[in-house]
Amino acid sequence: MAEKKISAAVIKRLPRYYRYLSELLEQGIDRISSGELSKQMKVTASQIRQDFNNFGGFGQQGYGYNVAYLKDEIGKILGLNRNYHVIILGAGNLGHALANYAGFEKRGFVVSGVFDIDKAKIGLKIGQVEVMDMNGLRDFIAAYPVDIAALTLPRSQAAAVARELVELGVSAFWNFAAIDLNLPKEIAVENVHLAESLMRLSYNISNLPRE
């Protein structure tokens, strides 16, 4: 793969391509033209070709794309050709939802630990793992690899826990707390700000085109 800088907009679109290609494979479709992919995804064929050209084009357009190959190549670009050990901080409903979602494990994101400070939750089983005491974090990270920390704890605790995790060597965060973590730039942070998402929806409700 070329080492040139890929634009953030292209990167943002790659997971959607990956999702469509996965669905096509599930449906037993192993070859697709850019025109047909364009129709299904409702983006222009030229957009698709431009996006794919960032990565060398992924094969002959005349014959269409090989779905399995294309999915695999995009998966490699997305870093999906390896496993990630995920810990979840906060065993509330959202933490449960993430720990139980089978789709993540299928993609290589394996939940290896769930932590909480609530004594009533410690010891409960979620999926394959037991909720552990947040006080045991340091020992856990010393003993096991942790690639991603998912933060599903309250805003008031998230930043401090994230800083502690960075000190312990964790370098990627999936942040659901309604706060900007402000971590060093070599730390990867992906935010899911649900309240902001809901506000974008209310904006759109107020500003929809009406007949």
Add this chain to the structure above:
Amino acid sequence: MAEKKISAAVIKRLPRYYRYLSELLEQGIDRISSGELSKQMKVTASQIRQDFNNFGGFGQQGYGYNVAYLKDEIGKILGLNRNYHVIILGAGNLGHALANYAGFEKRGFVVSGVFDIDKAKIGLKIGQVEVMDMNGLRDFIAAYPVDIAALTLPRSQAAAVARELVELGVSAFWNFAAIDLNLPKEIAVENVHLAESLMRLSYNISNLPRE
């Protein structure tokens, strides 16, 4: 407020302004300069002024912004000066998390119903509401206002349920299912594709600047 078209990028930033202004108010700060806001939010002061100029500027910069006024005005633009009746389709962990999150109600998003097809879940209490049988959707929507439907059901059911809801008059969707709903353009859809978010994180893990 001017009727000119505001760019999607500006709209996307408004909820973050709203979040910071809410936090400032909670801290008892009632006036802030664009310079100080810029420092806290880590965006340039010129970006802030440009964004706000889309809406008339929100008052004298020399004396700083009035935090409560600014929060209120941005809230109005975001459509937060009213209540929204929200129903949740799918009483799994994610549905529970959304129904229990107090922050949404504080912003005016009131959960008025949770629906599932699973007989074991029907009748269970989540927060203030009882899980209802999905078969009762039509009657519920005929009897009560529904402004937003949150879809936390499996991909295989989400599209069909969304189409049914559109026929019943629901015009806004908060979609957590890993599928594009492809609804008419007068329907507002805000997607939260968690698997795609996780893939962007794994991309960033693989492509971080390393010292």
